Amino acid sequence: MNANILSGRQPARPVATEHFDVIIVGAGISGVGSAYHMRTQCPGKRFVVLESKDSFGGTWHTHRYPGVRSDSDLYTFGYRFKPWMGKPIATAEEILSYMAEVIEENDLAQHIRYRHRIDAASWSSAEGLWTLDTTRLESGERVRFTTNFLWMCQGYYRHDQGYLPEWTGMDNFKGPLIHAQTWPEELDVQGKRVVVIGSGATAATVVPGLARLGAKVTMLQRSPTYFISGRNANDLANELRRLEIDPMWIHAIIRKKVLMDGAIFARRSREEPEEVRKELLAGVRAQLGEDFELEPHFSPRYRPWQQRVAFIPDGDMFAEIREGNAIVVTDEIDRFVEDGVVLKSNEKLDADIVVAATGFQLSVLGDIPFSVDGQSLDFSKTVTYRGMMFTGVPNMVWVFGYFRASWTLRVDMVADFVCRLLKHMDATGAKQVTPQLREDEKDMPLSEWIDADNFNPGYLMRDIQLMPRSGNTREWQHTQDYWGEKDEFPEIDLTDGVFRYDANRPSGNA
Incomplete structure (x- = not known):
């Protein structure tokens, strides 16, 4: 058998x-x-x-x-x-x-x-x-x-899993603590106090996205990122379309133009970093107004392009900050408590929801x-x-x-x-x-x-x-x-x- x-x-x-x-x-x-x-x-x-x-x-x-x-x-x-x-x-x-x-x-x-x-x-x-x-x-x-x-x-x-640092007292927090990469589909943020931890491109997207949904948003960053803002449009592409140029030609032309502009910016970031830094900070000031204090919230410690420069289309994140729907706090986390986050400065950020926009796992x-x-x-x-x-x-x-x-x-x-x-x-x-x-x-x-x-x-x-x-x-x-x-x-x-x-x-x- x-x-x-x-x-x-x-x-x-x-x-x-x-x-x-x-x-x-x-x-x-x-x-x-x-x-x-x-x-x-x-x-x-x-x-x-x-x-x-x-x-x-x-x-x-x-x-x-x-x-x-x-x-x-x-x-x-x-x-x-x-x-x-x-x-x-x-x-x-x-x-x-x-x-x-x-x-x-x-x-x-x-x-x-x-x-x-x-x-x-x-x-x-x-x-x-x-x-x-x-x-x-x-x-x-x-x-x-x-x-x-x-x-x-x-x-x-x-x-399937973003990078989430270990902070003291994370288990004490009573609200949802989520990573942006694994967003729960049914999360309701209307009228909620949301702390977004991070300062890169993801945070710069999540912050205005949450504000538009009616959340009261705080972007908490340990260190700032360089931002550049502009219209979400390409005037040359639009003009070529108006002239009924072949779409493949337009695509090739705009592709090369964007690449050349980017290469020039990257080269200048290496060769004249202080000048580029001043230009980037001037762009942020133009968005937020002369009275806004750029230090320490928008003045990174590294030179431009040592990390990605985050693009803000149509200045949407800055608009939410100007209108008071979002604020920026630059500090480090000391510990989590039941209803928020306590910072190294002893300031407490009240939160119903905490979102970690803290990057990837390689x-x-x-x-x-x-x-x-x-x-x-x-x-x-x-x-x-x-x-x-x-x-x-x-x-x-x-x-x-x-x-x-x-x-x-x-x-x-x-x-x-x-x-x-x-x-x-x-x-x-x-x-x-x-x-x-x-x-x-x-x-x-x-x-x-x-x-x-x-x-x-x-x-x-x-x-x-x-x-x-x-x-x-x-x-x-x-x-x-x-x-x-x-x-x-x-x-x-x-x-x-x-x-x-x-x-x-x-x-x-x-």
Whole structure:
């Protein structure tokens, strides 16, 4: 008699396996864009997009806090292949509608599998394949996928949990204490005293959003952020539309104009930081009036662009402050009490609701356990090739965008590279490609993923030790330099010794 029957155990069900030429992980702005390029540039390849959520959109699907919107203009945050027709700064709903059109117009829905969580990813050099063990979240069924090439587009932070510091007495507070990233849908803020902890782009969005819903809002910040305000309109785009110029031309022109203006601003922030600082503070004063005291609420300790400069469309946050619907307090939290927060200055902020707009938790390659030929893969022991590939890791690319320019610019750029690489491998018969340091680079000095003096947001600095390492040349860095990379990426020599094709190599980390 069968031993399983005697023991009362049911025999294990075989795990279904599907194979694809390429698997794209994530159906956010990166994954949908990458899927478009696969369909248009590599039409002969069979590919699938695996997404753990129940719909596309990534950030714009998971973030539900009041007023949620882009903090980059949509002429550059949108895709190069689809003109943006709305206002530069868009709501989450508008961005999702734009992405839905991309999916529908390019028949991408057939390639997306929702509610698939990746539990492990393993590479076998003998088979030349990645194996992904996944769970279908509706049924709990385990499903296995194999692929020749893995394209990671899952973003850089944990979508299901934001960063929440540990403050003394948090359990004492009797009202809701929520993180903006996990906003409860039925939260009623009308007439409530709401303390928003944070000062970045999320706080700058939540504060006016809550005020418009009738809340009495206090933005509590430990240190200020640089803000810049302007009309949520692009006069040049509107004029070109009035002249009935082809929308694709308008999109390309405005895209380049916005990028050039941004590059000039970033350069000036490095070369003449005090002058830029004065200009930014003058802009805030123009919004709040001569009598408003900028110190310490709007005068950051760091130079402009060491962290993101938050854009305030149509000055909406400043308008709520002027009208008395929101106030700004700069101090540190001493402790929570039943009905609010006590500050280090002993001032007490009364609160019915506390909202933490305190940033992200970094996620390196989706926190997925990776292995290469049976050895656990630690990405912090690898060196990044142009911020998208890693030494010792075969047939994989990660999309990690720009901090000072729109994320999506790099989506298009990396996609062009991946499609060119796949075609090159097909043409040469190569099944495996692994980045490697050249012989004269083996002793190259290594440093962190990004220089903290260049850019140092809290979410990155808290866990920078988890990220891959950088070298001392542009090839071995994520340079954050769009203007250089837009010319360098198309010229990458796929026959260079940095790419090892189908060769014996040490498995695991570099």
